[in-house]
Amino acid sequence: MPLTNTLPTADLQALDAAHHMHPFTANGALAEKGARIITRADGVRLTDSEGVELIDGMAGLWCVNIGYGRHELAEAAARQMRELPFYNTFFQTSHVPAITLAAKLAELAPDNLNHVFFAGSGSEANDTNIRLVRQYWALKGQPERRTIIARRNAYHGSTMGGGSLGGMAAMHAQGGMPIPGIVHIDQPYWWGEGGDTTPEAFGLERAGQLEAKILELGPENVAAFIAEPVQGAGGVIIPPESYWPEVQRIVDQYGILLIADEVITGFGRLGHWFGSQSYGIRPHIMTVAKGLSSGYQPIGGSIVCDEVAQVVAQDEFNHGYTYSGHPVAAAVALENLRILAEERIVDRVRETTAPYLAQAWSSLSDHPLVGEAVSRGLMASLALTPDKASRAGFAMEPGTAGYICREYCFANNLVMRHVGDRMIIAPPLVITNVDIDMLIDRARRALDQTLAHLHRDGLMMAR
Numbered sequence: 001m002p003l004t005n006t007l008p009t010a011d012l013q014a015l016d017a018a019h020h021m022h023p024f025t026a027n028g029a030l031a032e033k034g035a036r037i038i039t040r041a042d043g044v045r046l047t048d049s050e051g052v053e054l055i056d057g058m059a060g061l062w063c064v065n066i067g068y069g070r071h072e073l074a075e076a077a078a079r080q081m082r083e084l085p086f087y088n089t090f091f092q093t094s095h096v097p098a099i100t101l102a103a104k105l106a107e108l109a110p111d112n113l114n115h116v117f118f119a120g121s122g123s124e125a126n127d128t129n130i131r132l133v134r135q136y137w138a139l140k141g142q143p144e145r146r147t148i149i150a151r152r153n154a155y156h157g158s159t160m161g162g163g164s165l166g167g168m169a170a171m172h173a174q175g176g177m178p179i180p181g182i183v184h185i186d187q188p189y190w191w192g193e194g195g196d197t198t199p200e201a202f203g204l205e206r207a208g209q210l211e212a213k214i215l216e217l218g219p220e221n222v223a224a225f226i227a228e229p230v231q232g233a234g235g236v237i238i239p240p241e242s243y244w245p246e247v248q249r250i251v252d253q254y255g256i257l258l259i260a261d262e263v264i265t266g267f268g269r270l271g272h273w274f275g276s277q278s279y280g281i282r283p284h285i286m287t288v289a290k291g292l293s294s295g296y297q298p299i300g301g302s303i304v305c306d307e308v309a310q311v312v313a314q315d316e317f318n319h320g321y322t323y324s325g326h327p328v329a330a331a332v333a334l335e336n337l338r339i340l341a342e343e344r345i346v347d348r349v350r351e352t353t354a355p356y357l358a359q360a361w362s363s364l365s366d367h368p369l370v371g372e373a374v375s376r377g378l379m380a381s382l383a384l385t386p387d388k389a390s391r392a393g394f395a396m397e398p399g400t401a402g403y404i405c406r407e408y409c410f411a412n413n414l415v416m417r418h419v420g421d422r423m424i425i426a427p428p429l430v431i432t433n434v435d436i437d438m439l440i441d442r443a444r445r446a447l448d449q450t451l452a453h454l455h456r457d458g459l460m461m462a463r
Contacts, residue, residue, distance in 0.1 A: 098325030122289035123157025203240030229275030267291030270377030271350030
């Protein structure tokens, strides 16, 4: 069957329903509704099988940083496929794309993060991190340091390891997660959980939970703390400014390894190459994926500091993936990094588009349905509420208002995701100010329609 679209949408939807199991989906309900079929894309826009053009406010899945349709990446893949389509990095073997990409990441990464263990995704890389930190402490003569502390409502992938590190209750309800040796503390979500405290005091309190958990477990039993600089799939939860400096103090004081999950925030999303640089975080390990290749090829990895890498190198590390450092994926990632650097896309985010988005996005805070409108770099979120003053949730099932708003966004040709009753965006980094204006206009229209829908159905009631 050819890969170009030669079938009517209904036939494609029927084939999809018959054979394709979608992630994070009730596939029975989707089969009745019919999936939206995306057929092509360019820049920040998608086109579906009906010819409808949408602004992609989510950069695919937080990943298409340089935008769609960059032929240079296709050409890099084709060149590499002709020269060396695959070889593994087991058996004391390497190849030029993996070597070159590892060196480039060491050059871009902050401080002493000079070593890379490649994976096929962020989920795999976070599984690697569990093994890395436990092996590190075992070789240091402290094998009892196995427990990893993470945050509730964080997302670190959906494998058994990554899903356990994440703090998503719905994921933990299925499949026996979390695995042993992983515990969770509360997230730094001031708007939804801060009560009457100031953001500064709340940030210190939530960071203080890390210290309390370390003392409860015993510092001699704690291997690491893992966190996203800004929580992405949790709803673009931007921590108070007081949060990360206190976390850094705590991990330094107790000698705990710090893992910064940069799968979303890496490669320009917050206006620096890595989100850790935006917050002054000094991690021992950074998890990367998504923007590493702008989603053009599946690739991820762990960027590891000198100390951890040198200790782990003392013995055989019995871990790896068939596609670690896949030559085609590595070649595409290198071309992606070249474009990000030579076209100054990261600088443009920091200097131009992020400030413009911040101003435009904040204008949505005057909408009757919006409790807060916040952004950091090119990540932004809206909290929907029936009562701005009390920051209340809706009396109905959480996420109902968000889902209604998401459907109106699609109807207005805008891809904007909902997480519970938060609406979130993370557009391609090449988005222009004109595109942002159009995105804001469509978002406001969807909010108006959502508000009218909620009033009509008697759903604007506070919990």
